[in-house]
Amino acid sequence: MQEFRVRFAPSPTGPLHIGGVRTALYNYLLARKYNGSFILRIEDTDQKRFVPGAVEYIREALEWAGIVPDEGFGYGGTYGPYKQSERSDIYKKYVRQLLDSGKAYYAFDTPEELDALRKQYEAEGKTFMYDSSERMRLNNSLTLSSAEVRKRLEEGHPHVIRFKTEPGRELHINDLIRGAIKVNSSTLDDKVLMKSDGLPTYHLANIVDDRLMRITHVIRGEEWLPSLPLHILLYEAFGWKPPEFAHLPLILKPNGKGKLSKRDGVSGGFPVFPLQWQDPATGQTYSGYREEGYLPQAFVNILAFLGWNPGDEKEIFTLKELVQAFDLSRVNKSGARFDPEKAKWFQHQHFQKLSDEEMLKYIEPVLLKKLGGRAEEKVPKDYTKKVLSLVRERLTFPGDFWTWASYFYQAPEGYNPKTVKKRWKDDTSHLLNELLPEMENITPWEAASIKKQISSWIEAKALGFGKVLQPLRIALTGDLKGPDLFEMMALLGKEETLKRIRKAIETLK
Numbered sequence: 001m002q003e004f005r006v007r008f009a010p011s012p013t014g015p016l017h018i019g020g021v022r023t024a025l026y027n028y029l030l031a032r033k034y035n036g037s038f039i040l041r042i043e044d045t046d047q048k049r050f051v052p053g054a055v056e057y058i059r060e061a062l063e064w065a066g067i068v069p070d071e072g073f074g075y076g077g078t079y080g081p082y083k084q085s086e087r088s089d090i091y092k093k094y095v096r097q098l099l100d101s102g103k104a105y106y107a108f109d110t111p112e113e114l115d116a117l118r119k120q121y122e123a124e125g126k127t128f129m130y131d132s133s134e135r136m137r138l139n140n141s142l143t144l145s146s147a148e149v150r151k152r153l154e155e156g157h158p159h160v161i162r163f164k165t166e167p168g169r170e171l172h173i174n175d176l177i178r179g180a181i182k183v184n185s186s187t188l189d190d191k192v193l194m195k196s197d198g199l200p201t202y203h204l205a206n207i208v209d210d211r212l213m214r215i216t217h218v219i220r221g222e223e224w225l226p227s228l229p230l231h232i233l234l235y236e237a238f239g240w241k242p243p244e245f246a247h248l249p250l251i252l253k254p255n256g257k258g259k260l261s262k263r264d265g266v267s268g269g270f271p272v273f274p275l276q277w278q279d280p281a282t283g284q285t286y287s288g289y290r291e292e293g294y295l296p297q298a299f300v301n302i303l304a305f306l307g308w309n310p311g312d313e314k315e316i317f318t319l320k321e322l323v324q325a326f327d328l329s330r331v332n333k334s335g336a337r338f339d340p341e342k343a344k345w346f347q348h349q350h351f352q353k354l355s356d357e358e359m360l361k362y363i364e365p366v367l368l369k370k371l372g373g374r375a376e377e378k379v380p381k382d383y384t385k386k387v388l389s390l391v392r393e394r395l396t397f398p399g400d401f402w403t404w405a406s407y408f409y410q411a412p413e414g415y416n417p418k419t420v421k422k423r424w425k426d427d428t429s430h431l432l433n434e435l436l437p438e439m440e441n442i443t444p445w446e447a448a449s450i451k452k453q454i455s456s457w458i459e460a461k462a463l464g465f466g467k468v469l470q471p472l473r474i475a476l477t478g479d480l481k482g483p484d485l486f487e488m489m490a491l492l493g494k495e496e497t498l499k500r501i502r503k504a505i506e507t508l509k
């Protein structure tokens with residue numbers, strides 16, 4: 001059987017958008033599922049749009065997400081080079097074939113001439129297309145004598161090479177997601193295959209490379225669907241059997257209206273890039289999933305569900321499980337709405353799946369940042385482990401640890417005035433002053449005994465529990481936050497607990 005071979009073929013024109021990573025992911029999942037190969041090819045023939053750093057970004061993003069190519073640019077393989085700018089001679093050879101067989105022709109029309117034609121047509125309410133109805137009155141090797149063509153080529157006149165699209169043909173194309181597609185070739189123009197800079201256009205390079213790299217399935221974004229008829233005609237012109245095609249649905253804005261863009265991320269406060277990216281032209285920085293604290297396994301789970309579902313209730317998948325479950329037959333035709341809240345939900349689920357040890361690895365850098373050197377010297381790992389067991393259920397991102405647990409590491413810097421107004425009554429300071437000596441006597445200083453002692457004191461004085469416990473919480477955390485009060489006291493230790501209560505009495509009386 002023929003080996004299953006798929007490729008991800010980004011153009012390094014900027015950072016990879018999550019839509020691009022999803023394309024890579026779907027290709028990767030199928031390659032794993034069918035024991036095939038996943039290839040990374042860099043499509044950089046458009047020199048004008050090349051952005052420095054983009055190739056490195058693409059590779060780093062794939063590696064972080066765990067979608068690692070088997071073959072391709074930076075990964076080796078027998079069908080390289082895998083960067084199109086290093087394959088110019090190959091494309092020249094293949095376009096020559098099309099010229100010789102009369103399937104392509106030289107065109108000398110200048111950009112100014114074509115522009116003038118476009119404007120003239122527009123003025124008449126029509127659209128200009130360089131196609132079979134126009135080509136015979138334009139400046140090309142079909143209308144000029146062969147001597148003239150030769151002369152112009154020898155003299156180095158600027159020119160392009162166009163594909164000679166045969167009109168009037170009903171094309172029947174199959175897409176693995178969209179099903180049968182019918183297109184009449186008369187609606188297509190004579191696309192440029194080679195530009196005046198001697199480099200191929202995307203269309204030519206893409207077809208030649210997919211053929212030479214033995215790609216069996218082309219899985220890519222819906223934006224390439226309009227190019228599919230031309231690609232099919234190109235395969236035919238070369239006499240090659242085309243691969244299978246599958247065009248993935250667009251990823252839509254959270255409101256479902258239009259394609260998700262980087263501006264949506266900025267305005268909605270969520271990342272649309274896998275990794276942070278600084279635009280070299282404007283200096284603007286866009287945050288990434290990695291920098292926001294998403295786990296790679298959550299990130300791929302989010303992406304997998306943008307356009308696909310397994311057909312049952314299961315939503316949380318590891319990459320391995322996705323390989324098992326994923327199939328093109330369950331990829332939707334219609335656009336997939338991106339829901340930032342759902343993305344966080346996936347992250348929460350995956351974060352909760354981590355063991356304490358694993359979670360700790362993500363939390364330590366957060367502590368280090370907040371406490372500086374103190375984190376390692378003064379805060380034993382065992383202590384943080386205990387804190388973690390009290391707050392772990394509340395965490396979605398590593399950074400949340402500080403939100404929920406900062407008061408285990410430092411006394412509150414102030415007290416939330418709103419909470420104080422509501423819960424710290426005129427007699428609170430007096431009451432706590434009475435409670436303090438009782439607390440001094442508690443032994444052992446453990447959650448159960450602290451609870452027992454304080455509770456019986458409250459009962460003996462016939463007070464409401466809230467009247468005492470809520471002020472205690474304010475004293476310890478500055479607000480009504482925090483896990484079980486008695487666990488918290490036990491962990492903070494007697495000395496620190498009493499110190500904070502005294503300080504609160506002093507400050508709030």
Ligand code: GLU
Nearest residue numbers: 009010011043206220224
């Ligand atoms: N270079 C194209 C892109 O940037 C690849 C399209 C394809 O996969 O054929 O998306």
